[in-house]
Amino acid sequence: MASAWPRQVTGDFEREGDREYMAPEILRGVYGKAADIFSLGMVVLEAAANIVVPDMGAPWHALRQEEFSDVHFAGLSGVLVAMIRSLMRTDPAKRVTAPSVCNDPVVGRARAWMARRRQEAIKDGLDAILGSPLAEEREGFVRDVLGVEHGMEIC
Structure with a gap:
């Protein structure tokens, strides 16, 4: 969902991006910077835990509810796991921000x-x-x- 901010919408706004990485609020039509942060979290999770991100179904919904029981974090640093969890918070207002990640x-x-x-x-x-x-x-x-x-x- 990366885009210039503030978003200049002309005509119909079309959702873009792969649903595998989609933030939960997108399903409610809520778009914002936090959605990109969630997607970043999915990419980091995919790479760090060496998983195939689910494309729908119960595992897909579980990750959007901060349910990581199907993910094996063994061997990953606690710092990395904490970062992934902070990127993927269900509530966009509680997600870490881009400046926080950079800092x-x-x-x-x-x-x-x-x-x-x-x-x-x-x-x-x-x-x-x-x-x-x-x-x-x-x-x-x-x-x-x-x-x-x-x-x-x-x-």
């Missing part, structure tokens, strides 16, 4: 880590995409981002 210490450490790696790659004459943890496996990325050295635990 989260884990996100900040990830951004700083990637900026350092990007600068190192550029300095070494390499492609800047090597600053991404997705470009190649980098020693210490998870430890640094989750802040193990900052008194936080990974699991």
Whole structure:
């Protein structure tokens, strides 16, 4: 549902996006920034828990009611699970906001880590995409981002 804000609606507003990632309030015709936050939560959940997001039915509705019993969070950090849950709150007013996500210490450490790696790659004459943890496996990325050295635990 990403769009310019404030939304300039002309004529009929057509719902866009995949229903797998749709926020619960969209079913009631309520559109807003919080719907995008919910969708982000679904994407993060899908990637982190290695699941196929349900396309309808009871499991689909369960995720929109903060019911994660079918999701196996084993092996994920408590910090990540808490972030997913805050992104996917049923009540849009209780969902974390985009600025809150950007200001989260884990996100900040990830951004700083990637900026350092990007600068190192550029300095070494390499492609800047090597600053991404997705470009190649980098020693210490998870430890640094989750802040193990900052008194936080990974699991």
